[in-house]
Amino acid sequence: MQSLRLIENWPVPTAAAVLVRGADGAVLGAHGPQDHAFPLASVTKPLTAYAALVAVEEGVFELDDPAGPEGSTIRHLLAHTSGLAYDEQRPMAVPGDRRLYSNAGFEVLAEALAKASGIPFAQYLTEAVFQPLGMASTRLDTTHRTPAGAGGVSTAADLARFAAELQAPRLLDPSTLATATRQVAFPGVSGVLPGFGHRRPNDWGLGFEIRDGKQPHWTGQHSSPETFGHFGQSGTFLWVDPAAGVACVALTDRDFGPWAAELWPVLTDAVLAELGSAQP
Template sequence: METTTFAATAGFPHPALIGVTNSAETLAVQGDPHVVMPVASVTKLLTAWGVFVAIERGLIDLDEHAGPAGATVLNLLDHTSGLPMEGAEPQRAPGERRIYSNAGIDALGAHVADAAGMPFADWMLREVILPLGMDDTDVSGRPSAGARSSIHDLLIFAREVLRPTLVPGALRGLALTVSHQGLRGVVPGYGGFADCQWGLGFELKGVKSPHWLADSFPPETAGHFGALGSFLFVDRSRDLAAAFLSGVPFSDEHKRIWPPLTEEIVARYGG
C-alpha cells in the first residue's frame, strides 16, 4: 500500500482522507485510513448491501410491497417510490419520477427489520459489518445517512462490491445496472437531469454533467456522495474503487476538487 498525496487536493481547506483499491488490495491512501468520520449518504450503499443479503436469504423480494401504496422494495432502492427527500407523503405515483429520498431508504431499513425480526442496525452488524471485518464502522444511525466509517473500512466494502462474497454476483450486477430507464430526476447539489440514472441503491454516472465524478468516467461507474463531504465510487471496467472523507458539509470546495481528483485517481491507478 502506497502512502501518497493527491495533487488535486492542494488548497482544499478541510481534511481530505482518500483511499484507492482494486478488488484484491488497497493501492494507496492519503491521511490516516482509520480515522472515523460520518459518511452521510454513502450510508445508502451499505444499507443496500444489507437489503441484498435479506433478498438472498429469502426474507424479502424486490417486487414485494414496501413503503407507500403501490411501491415495492425495488422502488425504494432506486428512488422511484414517489416519497420526497424527507416525509411520508408521496409526491408522485411509484415509477413516475426519480425523487431522491432519504425517507424511502429509511422505510426500506424498517421493512428489512420487520422481515428479520430485529432492528436494522443489528441486521447490518450481523450480516454485513462483522462478516466483512469493518471494525471502524458504526451503522446505528439512520439507514439513509447515519453511518460513520473510515477509509480503511470503505475500501473493504468497495472490494466487496468489486468481488462480492455476501451476495450473488448476479444481484450485484443488477444493483449496478440502470433501474427504470429514462426517468427525470435530481442529484442534490448538481441539479436536474432528463435521464437521472440510478441502480439499486447506487447512483450511476450515466451522462450526467456537471457531476462529482470526472466526465471521462464510463456511464456504468457506480457510487454515491454524501452531504458531509464523502464519496465512494466503483469502476468495474478498471477494477478500481476509491473513497473520500472530509467530515465537513458538502460545498463548492468539494465540487471544485472532486472531478480532477477522480481523474487523477484513474490516471495513477487505473492501469
C-alpha cells in the same frame, strides 16, 4: 498513488482517501488518517442497500414485495422511485414515475427489513455486512434523524473493505450485485441529482447511482459511464469504475458544497490518469 495527495489542498479540516483494486481488493494507495471516524451522510445508503440485497438472497423479502406508499415496492425504495418526499414519509408522485431522492424512503426500507426479519435494522446491517467484511469501526448512529439513509459512521480503512466487496463480492451472488450496480432501475426516469440539478434521465441502480452520461458530475470527466457509487452531504464519496478496475473512497469533515463539486472530479481524473500511465 501521488494523485491522492491532492486531498492535502482541499479546504477541509481532515480528509482521508484510499484506492482499491478490483481484481484482488488490494489497496493501491492511501493518504490521510485511515482510521479516523467520519460521518458518512448518504454514503450510508450503499451500505443499507447491501444489507437489503443480502436480505433478498436470504429470503427475508423480495425486491417486488410491497413497501412504502400504495404501489411501491422494495425495488422502488432502493431506486428512489417510491414517490416519497426527500425527508418525510409523504407521497409526492406515483411510484415509478419520477426519481425523487428520498432519505425517508430508506427509512421505510429499513423498517420493512426489520419487520420481515424480526431483527432491528442496525443489528441486521452489522451482522450481515459489517462483521463479515471486518468493518469493525463502522456503525449506524441510530440517534440520527434518518439513520438508514444518512447515519453511518466509518473510516477509510473500513470502506476500503466495502469497496473491495463491491468489485469482487463474497456476501452476494455476482448477478445480484450486477443488478444493483449495472442495470438502471426504471430506465428513462428523470429527477434531481442532489447538488447538481435535474437530469433527464437520472439513472440509478438499487442503492447506487449509475454515472452514465451525466454532466456535470461528482466523479471525473474521464470516469467511465459504468461508474457507480454515492456521495454524501458530509463531504464523502465512494465510486467504483469497472472499466478502470478500481474503487476510490474519500472522506472529509466539511459539508458538500461548491468546493467539492470543483475538486472531487479533479481528484478522480488525476487518479485515473495515474493509473493509465502505470499500465504496461
